[in-house]
Amino acid sequence: MKKNLHPVDFNHRRNQFLTKIKKSVAVFPAAPEMIRNNDVHHEYRQESNFFYLSGFEEPNSILLFDPQNKSPFQMFVQPKNPTKELWEGPIVGPEGAKKHFGANSAFPSTDPKYFDEAFIKALLEAEVLYYRLGQNEDWDRRIFSLMKQAVRQLGRTGRGFWPIHDPNEILGEMRLIKTRAEAERLEHAANITAEAHVSAMKIAKPGMYEYEIEAALYHAFRGQGAGRLGYGSIVAGGANACVLHYVANNKKLDNQDLLLIDAGAEFEYYTADITRCFPINGQFTQEQKDIYLAVLKAQKSCVKMAKPGKSMKDLHHHAIEVLVEELKKLKVLKGTSSQLIKNKAYLPFYPHGTGHWLGMDVHDSGRYFSENYDTPRKLEPGMVITIEPGLYFGSGSKGPSKYQGIGIRIEDDVLITTSGNKVLTTGAPKEIEEIETLCNSN
Ligand code: GLY
Ligand code: MN
Ligand code: MN
DSSP: OOSSOOOOOHHHHHHHHHHHHOSEEEEEEOOOOOEEETTEEOOOOOOHHHHHHHOOOOSSOEEEEOTTSSSOEEEEEOOOOHHHHHHHOOOOHHHHHHHHHOOSEEEESSSHHHHHHHHHHHHHHOSEEEOOTTSOHHHHHHHHHHHHHHHHHTOSSOOOOOOEEOTHHHHHHHHHSOOHHHHHHHHHHHHHHHHHHHHHHHHOOTTOBHHHHHHHHHHHHHHTTOOEESSOOEEEEGGGGGSTTOOOOOOBOOTTOEEEEEEOEEETTEEOOEEEEEETTSOOOHHHHHHHHHHHHHHHHHHHHOSTTOBHHHHHHHHHHHHHHHHHHTTSSOSOHHHHHHTTTTTTTOOSOSOOBOSSSSSOOSOSBOTTSSSBOBOOTTOEEEEOOEEEOOTTOSSOGGGTTOEEEOBEEEEEETTEEEETTTTSOOSHHHHHHHHTOO
16 A cells, blocks of 8 residues: 555546536446356456546446436445355445445446436436447447337437447546546556566576566565556566567576566556566677667657657657667668658567557557547647557567567656656666666675
8 A cells, every 4th residue: 555645536537527428428337247267257357437437346336427417426336235245345335335435326236227217317318328339248238228218208209319429538538637646646556566677677587487577576566555467467588578468478588588577567546567678697698788779769769759749659750760770770771761661661670659648557548649530649748658669579580680589678657747757667777787787686
């Protein structure tokens, strides 16, 4: 746990959302429980928008926003149940939802009639339905069936179905600009994560397995109060680093391997996302240094550039420019820079983007383009982004053979401020000398 963080004001978020949806109704089903086998479930995590608006973590729940109603925020939750609570722990129940989670009214979700009646009533007064289609087919069917019932109740009015808008378009925008409470949680997640990367650098030795490092990261995350991983940890030794979403984490680490770790702790529903690479035996080879320094140059230059007025596209283009120059110096690419960029000659070595929004989800919500989706959107204070260029020379890659098997990515989390930015992940060193010192310190 971390003390002295500003509390998250869920009520303020709901009021903001309610003012944006006016004559509409909005529905948020809780994340479904996923059965792993028999009576065992996968780990449960509340759906991000649901949590953002309520702070409520129980499954089998629904949020209904009905701005026309004197109870504009209604919750449908699991009723108290002593037998279930004996096995699974306390259930908040409808009374608790009103008392502790700000519901204006709350009903049991176990009897569908409560939600169905409230939803139809709200729909009859509304012009638009905010509901995220395509996430859960059972829910899509339920919503359609209730809309059909509602339209029948209207009789011969000639009115058709309600237009359905994705509430994520509103919430993505709200979530994109972080409040102080959110930035603090992200910074705390970043600190926990940076510390875990540092301890990985210290403990990794030739002959260990990737999963031992993965376990050490998890130990460091949970030991510092992180709720869970923000995403599956990538612990990729040697050429495994060239597999962008490598998750097997089961290879033995060789003496000359570099280890790429892309891992992030989630703290109170906000996740960090850090990548670092270091030599298992504590010393970069010359070839590893060549590639590492090329990526580092691009990464640091992009961090410098990240400020209000620039776009993610600007950063990506800049990363490509720097990487192409470096690849030319290393004789991986030949030709004029403009032609190499135009022909995307860098793609075999740099196949991914340079960053993304970061927040409750590792690839967080929010538009990357202007409202009309025609121009890349400019960065604004309060946004948090990752900056993560890389270079990869997988087996069979086109580069010189001396670089085969090298994969490097360097990823920081960056809060955009009015004057520029604040790197949240400075606790994880990225200079070669600092890394080698840490690797040799245990
Ligand atoms: N860890 C996922 C990403 O870097 O985008
Ligand atoms: Mn990332
Ligand atoms: Mn990452």
